[in-house]
Amino acid sequence: MDVNTKILVVGDVCGRFKQLFQRVESVNKKAGPFEMLCCVGDFFGDDKQNEELIAYRNGFKHIPVPTYILGPNKKEHEKHYLDLNHGEICTNLTYLGKRGVYTLSGGVKIAYLSGVECSAGTNDAYQFTKADVQSVRNSCLISKNCATDYRGVDVLLTSQWPYGMQEKENEKASKLISHLCREIKPRYHFCAINSIHYECPPFRMPKDETTQFELCTRFISLSGVGNTTKSKYIYALSLKPVDKSRLLDLVQKTTDEVPCPFIGLDLGGTISKNETSESHQYFFDMDAGKRRSGEHDKKSKRVKIWTVEQERCWFCLSSPDVEKHLIITVGDRFYLALAKGPINDHHVMLMSTEHIPCVARLSPEDWDELNKFKTALRKFFKSIGQAVCFTERHYKSPHLQINVLGFEEGYAWKIKHSFEDKAEEYKLEFETMPALTSPEMLPELGPYFLAELPDESTLITRNMKQFPLHFARDVFCSENLLNCDEKVNWRECQLDKDEELALVKSFRKNFAPFDFTED
Template identity: 30%
Template sequence: MSVKVLVCGDIGGNFKTIFDRVDKVNQSKAGPFDILLCVGSFFERFQQQTQGHGHHHHHQQQQHQQQEEIDIKDFLKDRKLSLPTYFIINSMNEIKYLEKYGVSVEDGGQICDNLFYLGRRGILEYKGATIAYLSGHATFPVKDSYDENQPLAITKQDISTLIQDKSKFKSIDILLSNQWPRGILNGVTDPIVNSMKNPYQKGYDSIKEIVVGLAPAYHFSKDLHYFQRLPYKNTNSGESSSSLTRFLSLSSVYNDKNEKYLFAMNYQPSKETNVQDATEFPFTTTTTIKRQKTDGDESRQRYGDNNNNSGESYQKGKNKRSHNHLNETKECWFCLSSKNLESHLIVNIGSECYLAMPKGGIVNDHTLIIYIEHKPSFVSLSDDERKDAYKYLDALRKYYKQNGDTVPIVFERNVKVQVNDKDFTHGHLQVVPVPSKLSQQDIIDGFQKLATEKGFTFEHAKNQQEFLTAVQNDQDYFMVILPDNSIIYLVLDQKLLAAKKLAQEEKEKEIKEGEGEEEEGDKDTKTKQQQDKVMPIFEMQFGRHAIVDLLEIPERLNWKKCILDQEQETKQTEQFREAFQPFYDEGGDNDNDNGTTATNE
């Protein structure tokens, strides 16, 4: 018995392209085929999250093409699908299409003749082949069970049910998912490994748990580029020595590099497998979801995020880390492996950054874009890390606009913090929504007013590249990303600051010596005046200070007085996550190149 299968990557609404291609392949010498399976986005067009700047012409062409033929029923009025077509969906944005066609998100169903949505998760038996499928995405935190507010979030119940359902069948022939399992590239020497920053930690641990539990003969997923792995042995999954899994990741239907998006095979479930060229089992077998741990940097594995950057190139670059780095990350407030991390504040984890709520936020929906690697600043990031930060920023812009008519002010204070010779500077961007009625000049003037009081003058960079050229990797600075993506910044001269600090310490000493001569009634007033004169040369809360002045909310200056209890923080984070997630999903996958261009030219 054999079944001839076609598998396709992201369609993204490009129905004519894919079905014309399928018809041609089906009529070729390789055909006819029995079934077409689709992973990734089926209905939804790829979203170009742009500011209208810095994109190549082919992106514009892609947008133009994707605006054609989005209604599958209209498209099929004058043609019939040549193969039974089964698909999963990728994001929340595609649910509206299922609702339009009266098909259940959970259980799946028929859209029209020869077209079927599989459902959230399950196993389909087709002509003797067993096909396991999983719509949606792994998210953080992994919920125990289905949440109607996040209907496509993969849950612990989904994982356990899918693995348990395997017992109803002899084996699983094909698995369809939208994401890679973490560790899939372990043992791979393909050139793709050399082109990726940290390939051995690409993927999600919850997908890995499913793959390990199901041990499918074929696992199909999707990505920007086509990739086919050597088969690996499933001996660590409790399978027989001849059990192999072949992993393939398909590109999108529309791509300008002719990447492979359609895979054809004549699958014979009973055929003997050749283990000669197979690699060893690539995955760690420790329990996932509760505690993530793979080889390399531990700073991301706890929460099932995607592609990790080990920071190797950074270590070899301009700012080498000390041998105490591991201890630093374990003690750092922001490192994901840290014992001090307050994980209930995490909103979402991306490929290079994660989004969190601050403690004692200035206003509602104040957020932090935090670099996953323990790096000190925006300037020290790689291009991919900056791109991921801007993906969050673009999603926040849209969220703020629709939820309160606000715009984000983004600031970063990069001044080294060392304790016992350990570097505790973990860079992050503070993102604060302010009323859109505030003009950009109002924002600039507000920051400059405070800077003038401290003896500084802001420089203005018209775009990110100009800022990165002006500020060196080892320089301390303060920057503000304005609503139009231009940047104002201060470069802080440490030698000058040190000299001023020494002079101020002398003043403080004089103040303390003179305090005893004052009457009690005058002491408090004079001490306050003197303290104002001897504030740190560049105060820790400069950005916060400027914004509370701008918004005229001085009571929010001290973050410690704005802290909520943990129950309130958890509720606040969950509510924001549910409201924000659709805006983030619109940006597409972290590891494709359709995200924001992080320049404003």
């Protein structure tokens, strides 16, 4: 029997961390255990208030429930998000990122969008754009094989209100969020930053090209922690995932429903017709020519942090520690090298020449060259009767690394099943996406793990709690595939330098007809 997933949602914290976590601890003891606490609105307050977090950062106090927060909603709060390592602020406190979909171990899907809608001519880190909204929408819809059986997502988290909920709040509301809510059809939509508690009666989204069902949404705005009016700022949910719920429960109407506030609403051309669900194809380019607001320019603090890391990174091409004898070929932005402790003779790695943490952070120019390498490698492996799999682990790895491994073509169909079997063993939850066509498809800050399969579909998980660092090798070395468990740990199958040089020379020679860097 499936057990419901329990989560907590809280409104503006504004630096009142001690009061929040004391309340959460009490609620967790009485009604828990809760799997996670989600914070919408302003998590940080002024500098004096934020001092309460020091005790939790230093380990003197403990956060009772894994807590996930959205990004800043104002310029002055951006500084609190610039030096996060994989989104982790401290134990049990994680920044979700700019936008995405987070899937819990029980299958509950939580879509989220940080910040406030950008105004004309601006695109700061605390603002979201049309591209961010479309990215969340596509992440929700794309996992469905049939375009008419979409059941919605369980929860949508935003800080800003959707336009159309209350007339007096519309000047602070977002038409883009209204569009997102109408498209992805969440069962619950939580927001904050208006400093009021408001629960709208349930309303139903109409049928469209993605679903034949009229799905119900409950909109809830939460007040701030420690508000003087003692209005509600914390909300408890017990959910069975929509994908595991009875269809009758999802479509059955109640007597207190109201008309959908987004029907007939003039969104002022927020999203053009060819960018909505009226097309059965879901595009991921998302204005790819523009850098996302999380990609700060050369003057930003984040880039300064990367520069410091680069000085000691083993994988940056300019680093004195990089093992140059492993390099097979070098492009302008990426290089190909033999894997350390390779599983077989054709186990190689794609790495960025400069210090970039993950594929989600690539510029359009970076992305183009990465695709050239992948295309060349697919052609090379096909020429020797093999299918290829690419994996990336953006977790406890400061530099972008893509493992590339070839398999006999007859084994290609087994790879996905092997990932699924191993995921079940480690209690990981994967989603299937189509071919990876843009970095916008990936969580901007991570962490995440992905595998691009021979059929070019993509498996991805953000369920990185206690994620095994050897997971990909564990899959590849399993009995179903290469049957070499002794090679799961790369340290136990390292080669001496002469053997490595021989493999590099052989791969370079065989890869030469496909190597575009020599043109």
